[in-house]
Amino acid sequence: MQSTKPVQELDPADVSAAEGRRSAFLQAMPVALLDLEDALPGIIATAPGSGRTKLRRIYGLMDKISVVRREFVACAKGCADCCKMNVTISKLEARSISEITGRPFADVADSVQHPTDAFVGVSCPYLVNDVCSIYENRPLACRRHASFHSSSAWCKPEMLETEKVPLLQFGGIDQAFIELSTEKRKLVLADVRDFFPA
Numbered sequence: 001m002q003s004t005k006p007v008q009e010l011d012p013a014d015v016s017a018a019e020g021r022r023s024a025f026l027q028a029m030p031v032a033l034l035d036l037e038d039a040l041p042g043i044i045a046t047a048p049g050s051g052r053t054k055l056r057r058i059y060g061l062m063d064k065i066s067v068v069r070r071e072f073v074a075c076a077k078g079c080a081d082c083c084k085m086n087v088t089i090s091k092l093e094a095r096s097i098s099e100i101t102g103r104p105f106a107d108v109a110d111s112v113q114h115p116t117d118a119f120v121g122v123s124c125p126y127l128v129n130d131v132c133s134i135y136e137n138r139p140l141a142c143r144r145h146a147s148f149h150s151s152s153a154w155c156k157p158e159m160l161e162t163e164k165v166p167l168l169q170f171g172g173i174d175q176a177f178i179e180l181s182t183e184k185r186k187l188v189l190a191d192v193r194d195f196f197p198a
């Protein structure tokens with residue numbers, strides 16, 4: 001597959017506005033939610049329940065953060081640009097989706113790292129008519145993804161390599177997710193299409 005080169009640049013004013021929205025979101029985050037995010041690795045490590053149950057707790061916190069984030073991002077139902085690029089999920093997530101949907105998943109043995117443009121324009125297997133068919137059970141990567149730009153321009157395939165407003169880091173959520181997804185001392189991450197090939 002050929003590398004995707006940028007065919008246009010983002011307007012510097014738009015980038016600046018997006019950085020402003022990103023900062024405003026961070027300021028709008030309730031302290032209690034920030035504290036909960038920091039404490040999440042310990043909570044998940046000691047909480048009872050299956051991996052799937054704990055996964056839902058991680059998703060739940062990410063969703064609460066997303067509610068605060070909503071007014072600062074371009075993301076909305078019907079925009080599926082982020083479903084047509086690389087989507088990295090863990091084997092635990094693949095197993096969970098498989099159990100819920102009944103669709104078998106490929107038992108990927110080792111992590112797979114693809115070039116950043118490997119799946120440009122390739123729909124996620126769970127995208128139906130530009131709508132996520134497993135929305136309530138979508139992976140963490142899908143819940144984390146957001147564009148602070150005023151439109152979905154940043155998510156267009158041709159913009160992949162352009163200057164962009166950096167994604168937010170969620171230290172507690174990421175740590176909890178990685179630790180939970182590390183099974184028998186092994187973490188397997190791959191694209192959703194590796195686990196669910198067409």
Ligand code: SF4
Nearest residue numbers: 083124126127132142
């Ligand atoms: S799981 Fe759903 S939200 Fe995530 S990439 Fe696939 S269709 Fe999009």
